[in-house]
Amino acid sequence: MSDPVLEIRNLSVSYAAPDGGRTQVLHDLSLSIGAGEVVTLVGESGSGKTTTAQSVIGLLAEGARIEGGSIRLLGQEVTALGDAALNGIRGRVVSLIPQDPGASLNPVRTIGGQVSEVLAAHGVPRALRRDRVIELLGRVGLSEPERRFDQYPHELSGGMKQRVLIAIAIALEPALIIADEPTSALDVTVQRRILDLIDDLRRKTGTAVLLVTHDLAVAADRADRIVVLKSGRVQEQGAVADVLRAPSSAYARQLLADAPAFATARVRPVPLGGNTAVRVEDLRVEFVQRGAKTFRAVDGLSFSVPRGTTHAIVGESGSGKTSAMRAIVGLARPTSGRIVIGGQEITSQRGEDLRQFRRQIQLVYQNPWGSLDPRQTVGQIIAEPLTNFEPMAKAEREARVRAILDRVALPPEVLARRPAALSGGQRQRVAIARALILKPQVVVLDEAASALDVTVQAQILRLLDDLQRDLGLTYLFVSHDLSVVRAIADTVTVLHKGQPVETGPVAQVFANPASEHTCALIDAIPGAKRAPTLQGA
Amino acid sequence: MTLQDTLLPRRSRTLPRLHVAIRPGLALAVAVLAVVTLWAMLPSAFTSFNPVAGLPADKLQAPGAAHWLGSDELGRDVLARLIFGARQSLAGAVVAVAVGLSVGSLLGVLAGSVGGWVEQAILRLIDVLLSIPALLLSLALIVILGFGTVQVAVAVGVTAVAGFARLIWAEVVTVRRSDYVEAAFGSGGRFFAVLWRHVLPNALTSVLAYAAIQFGWAILQISTLGFLGYGAPPPTPEWGLMIAEGRNYMTTSWWLTLFPGLVVIATVLATNAVGHALTRRLQ
Structure with a gap:
């Protein structure tokens, strides 16, 4: 076999502390990638994934x-190269697809200008650039290049935008593309299409790919x-099938257990005939846009949620789920x-009535x-809702805060800290504690775990589950x-696009999706390829 | 300063952290400000000369052993006048910044939190204020208010209002859109409670740093007005006035203009350096 x-x-x-x-x-990290191979680097934030990617391309942080x-x-050998020599390698031998498509393009330059830049930097004559760029934009699947x-x-x-970044990355047909969480800022269906595209380009050109992700x-x-x-x-490296079937390290086993894509559907009896905690009937939310045109963000949403259960509102960005949620919580x-x-x-309530109503949700x-x-x-932070609604002696308030802190499994030491001193998971626990201290009937969770690492996410979801069982909470989960x-639901x-296309028990919707859009969403869940084998194992 | 203390109850607790790892340039700036502040507080501890009454026998002496920075046409010690003048400049600047910060905060917070036509009206007022040259505005105000140290300080403060108001408005608007402010309303907070607990402390963070920079600007403005003859009347020792009086002897007695000028420059540079350091720390 030739050189990897x-x-x-x-x-x-090491970093300066x-x-x-x-x-x-990073400690003694070794890995190799052969031509045309895709290797993924998986780990939680802070595990050194991005540092590894940055060292390869010579862009380590200050x-x-x-x-x-x-x-x-x-x-x-690239570790000893200076910037000038590295510039010759970047783009031509190795290129990077960055994490955040929103922040990685220069907002004041045209798409064409930015893709041309990489060609110009490597000496493609000006006359040829426009055609090459248009061809590249077409190759990454952009309509009307x-x-x-x-x-x-x-x-x-x-x-x-992510496609444009991919066009920039493949412009010079490098031998290796590093994709640093290329889809974590995107919707599932878009994520799937972007990953398909990277796959496709790799097959056609034989480029090797180092895919950095937190998503197993x-x-x-x-x-x-x-x-x-x-x-x-x-912790462990090997062929994907082997690692997933029989992970040898404890950490990989935990990652596998925590990955929501591999979790089986939750089956529990939905309490029938119990009283209804939330009922939404024919909800419409419209916005007046410029030129007095109205945009209908939510159109005819109806559902009801029995007390003590979880109802999920699912959709891509722009589907109207956030508008619906904001109306339901009275914002x-x-x-x-x-x-x-x-x-x-609640729709008729205003002023003080609305404020009092907020205790419930x-x-x-x-x-x-x-x-x-x-x-x-x-x-x-946790005491604030109490000061708003229930004036009480300081000692009593502190006791309530400590009790709720204990419920969300945080140590009392964090009480004196500020949010900046907490991890993402701890902060989300604080936010949950703040929501629960008034003993509301309904808690609305707006993507409440999606900004977190899988392991932390799994912990938060377990916490939510426990709290629901113990306190009889009703959840509305927007995701x-x-x-x-x-x-969880x-x-x-x-x-x-603002319209409810499907509603029903989770197991039924997953087993027999009635609408095409639901099918697409279910198909886009990553890990589907491997999930059946896992369940069988 | 009491105003800032009441508006920023939590800031004071974190202030000590600001003094970790001071660079040499910043240390020099802090030292300059400390000296000038001491001059303002205890001027007679630094000089035995009378700043107002001179010794006619000593007039227009060059810097030397008797008069370290020389003496003026009435035989008054230049160093003594500089030391006593510090109080004029610093107290004036404090008043000016206090006026600018308090009135500006009120307008900015009102515009940013109420919104609607109130916001539009205040913003247009700020635009008008900003379109009038600061010096012209303060001259006009002095003509209305009358001459005197306090009047000058208030006039300079009024010209600073627009800058403060616009900065605070922008901060309030940003903070208002944040999730935590919405969360505060969501957990039942009333308008003024949310404003007091969340919007003000977060919006005023960067305003504090701006105030430090405005302080240097106010010293400069007060000296300028003194130079133009709109400030404290003679024989008050005031830095701008000293430069104006020394102008007539520029060719023969250079020290009469040079030293007051240097003191103004050093003080303004020092406050700017401290202000920028604060800005960096707070962001």
């Missing part, structure tokens, strides 16, 4: 240093081999329809980094991720 495209041997990387010392983030080991690209050439990034959707299911679908990373150390006023929570009609936001005031302590929905409504 990429060979990393005993790579160690705030105290002046150095923290080692303060990082390669302590030892070697990185060879097509047999050439000639029109796209003169468009600006803001005129494109997230998936289209994506890895399972797309890779030949898998490298599991934790705290900068390789936005619906155009028409009825929303009844615990027997109370609480919201947990998607992003635990944005939903907690950075200047408050955890104790203040784009059907695999999570399958793991009893009933589900699928929204598409």
